[in-house]
Amino acid sequence: xxxxxxxxxxxxxxxxxxxxxxxxxxxxxxxxxxxxxxxxxxxxxxxxxxxxxxxxxxxxxxxxxxxxxxxxxxxxxxxxxxxxxxxxxxxxxxxxxxxxxxxxxxxxxxxxxxxxxxxxxxxxxxxxxxxxxxxxxxxxxxxxxxxxxxxxxxxxxxxxxxxxxxxxxxxxxxxxxxxxxxxxxxxxxxxxxxxxxxxxxxxxxxxxxxxxxxxxxxxxxxxxxxxxxxxxxxxxxxxxxxxxxxxxxxxxxxxxxxxxxxxxxxxxxxxxxxxxxxxxxxxxxxxxxxxxxxxxxxxxxxxxxxxxxxxxxxxxxxxxxxxxxxxxxxxxxxxxxxxxxxxxxxxxxxxxxxxxxxxxxxxxxxxxxxxxxxxxxxxxxxxxxxxxxxxxxxxxxxxxxx
Numbered sequence: 001x002x003x004x005x006x007x008x009x010x011x012x013x014x015x016x017x018x019x020x021x022x023x024x025x026x027x028x029x030x031x032x033x034x035x036x037x038x039x040x041x042x043x044x045x046x047x048x049x050x051x052x053x054x055x056x057x058x059x060x061x062x063x064x065x066x067x068x069x070x071x072x073x074x075x076x077x078x079x080x081x082x083x084x085x086x087x088x089x090x091x092x093x094x095x096x097x098x099x100x101x102x103x104x105x106x107x108x109x110x111x112x113x114x115x116x117x118x119x120x121x122x123x124x125x126x127x128x129x130x131x132x133x134x135x136x137x138x139x140x141x142x143x144x145x146x147x148x149x150x151x152x153x154x155x156x157x158x159x160x161x162x163x164x165x166x167x168x169x170x171x172x173x174x175x176x177x178x179x180x181x182x183x184x185x186x187x188x189x190x191x192x193x194x195x196x197x198x199x200x201x202x203x204x205x206x207x208x209x210x211x212x213x214x215x216x217x218x219x220x221x222x223x224x225x226x227x228x229x230x231x232x233x234x235x236x237x238x239x240x241x242x243x244x245x246x247x248x249x250x251x252x253x254x255x256x257x258x259x260x261x262x263x264x265x266x267x268x269x270x271x272x273x274x275x276x277x278x279x280x281x282x283x284x285x286x287x288x289x290x291x292x293x294x295x296x297x298x299x300x301x302x303x304x305x306x307x308x309x310x311x312x313x314x315x316x317x318x319x320x321x322x323x324x325x326x327x328x329x330x331x332x333x334x335x336x337x338x339x340x341x342x343x344x345x346x347x348x349x350x351x352x353x354x355x356x357x358x359x360x361x362x363x364x365x366x367x368x369x370x371x372x373x374x375x376x377x378x379x380x381x382x383x384x385x386x387x388x389x390x391x392x393x394x395x396x397x398x399x400x401x402x
Contacts, residue, residue: 002388004325005380012374013330016308016367017163017191022259023216023368029262030218033255041252042243052254059261063210063223066264067189068199072228075244076257079222080190081114083209084157086224086247087186088118090234091155091207092127097235102154102183106130108140109350111159112188119157127154136352138167138300145174149181156183160198161191164347164363165300166309168196175204184232190214190222194267195275195306200225206232212256216368217263221256224248278366279307285364285375286310292383299351299361308366313353317389319362325385329378332363 013021033055041056043049057071064071077083092105107119109131119129128151132144140158149156156178160171175185186207192198194215200208208225212218226232226247240249290296295315314322319333333345344358353361364378 002384002391004384004388005377007328008377011328011330012377014364014366014370014374014378015330015332016365016370017166017214017363018332018365019213019219020216020367021369022213022218023263023266025266026217026259026262030255030259033258037254041254042241055258056252056254059257059264062261062265062268066198066268067193067208067210067225068201068203069225070201070228073200073225075224075226075247076252076260077222077224077248078220079213080112080188080209080211082248083211083222083224084112084114084186084188085118086234086237087207087209087226088115088155088157089122089237090247091184091186091232092122092125093235094233095154096125098233100154102152104128104130104148104151104153105155105157106132106145106148106153106183107157108132108134108159110134110138110162110165110347111157112163112190115157115159115188134350138162138165138351139304140169140174142170142173142177145177146181149178149183153178153181153183155186157186157188159188159191161189161195161306162300162347163191164345165311165351166191166306167300168192168304168306170304171205172203179204189225191306194264194271195308197271200227207234210260212260212263215263215267218256218259221253221260223260274368275307278368278370281366281370281372281375282307282310284372285366285379288379289382292379293386297357299348299353310364310366311348311361312364313357313361314386316360316393317386318359320359321389322362322382322385325388326381329381331378332365333359333361 037051039048039052041052044053060071060074063074105119105122105127107115123129130148134140158169158174161168171187178185184206187205188209190211193210206227210223212221234247236247243249297313299311344355348358
């Protein structure tokens with residue numbers, strides 16, 4: 001019988017691409033805006049409102065500083081899904097209203113579902129969605145984008161870091177290519193901000209989306225970067241009081257925005273040291289897994305990848321069976337936003353994996369609060385569970401013991 005390592009005292013969380021723990025320092029910064037400084041930030045005629053407004057504007061500066069933007073280019077939203085929809089649909093609808101004849105909207109087959117669906121939705125409004133393939137390493141070939149841009153294109157949307165594979169696209173280069181063709185360029189930065197340097201002042205990016213809960217901030221808040229010079233114009237998705245430059249009406253959730261700002265401030269200070277520590281933990285885990293499990297495959301390039309991500313295809317045992325054997329190990333079989341769908345990841349299919357290989361794949365996300373002990377547990381538990389599964393398959397009598 002193959003024994004698994006002793007169960008930990010609490011679950012081992014290695015799913016930091018799905019969400020991150022809200023940093024306790026972020027939480028402490030937020031709490032007064034629930035209980036003491038609770039004024040409406042739009043009630044500028046009295047002191048309570050002005051205090052909250054000042055805190056919101058401080059957070060706006062903190063977000064802008066992390067991504068190399070002007071604070072006037074930051075629009076607060078509920079998260080990257082909303083930001084992506086405002087950017088893509090808003091740009092398309094404004095162009096349509098202004099009589100722009102460009103109808104092509106280009107994105108990539110491995111984008112987050114909200115981008116793929118937003119682009120697809122535009123077909124009903126007279127636009128031409130184009131979904132570009134990626135190479136087997138997960139990267140978009142620049143030549144494929146150039147070919148797509150031979151037809152006049154309104155907008156290109158490419159995510160900076162893939163949420164499943166952790167692969168980093170060449171956003172500065174791709175954005176420059178799009179701009180040369182006269183297209184707007186949008187990037188989903190949800191998995192990039194706080195993990196890799198971002199410089200929107202130096203990149204030819206027009207629109208960019210951020211999500212608070214991906215960088216140790218609260219859930220339910222994010223932002224959209226909208227370039228001012230040259231000015232990018234968007235059609236708002238819904239009507240209201242005209243807050244956030246008229247692009248995102250509604251009373252701002254000040255506690256969440258303050259938390260997002262503090263998360264960005266901490267990321268700016270700690271990102272480099274954090275990346276070095278997380279990178280060492282990933283190398284430690286990967287080396288042990290490769291030594292223990294012959295045939296283990298890493299999906300996506302390791303050369304252009306955030307340090308906290310591993311996307312691994314196991315040689316024999318289904319990922320769901322591994323997770324069933326390890327109830328205290330929190331990892332993912334794919335994108336959390338697609339977890340309700342019982343089918344292989346479309347991202348892995350786009351990389352060329354078969355349905356069978358995709359079903360044997362786990363995503364591991366190492367983060368700020370991952371310890372060496374967490375890594376050591378995963379490095380022992382995953383090979384043991386895989387070996388037990390193989391033994392059970394080769395001898396059904398071992399199934400009850402495995």
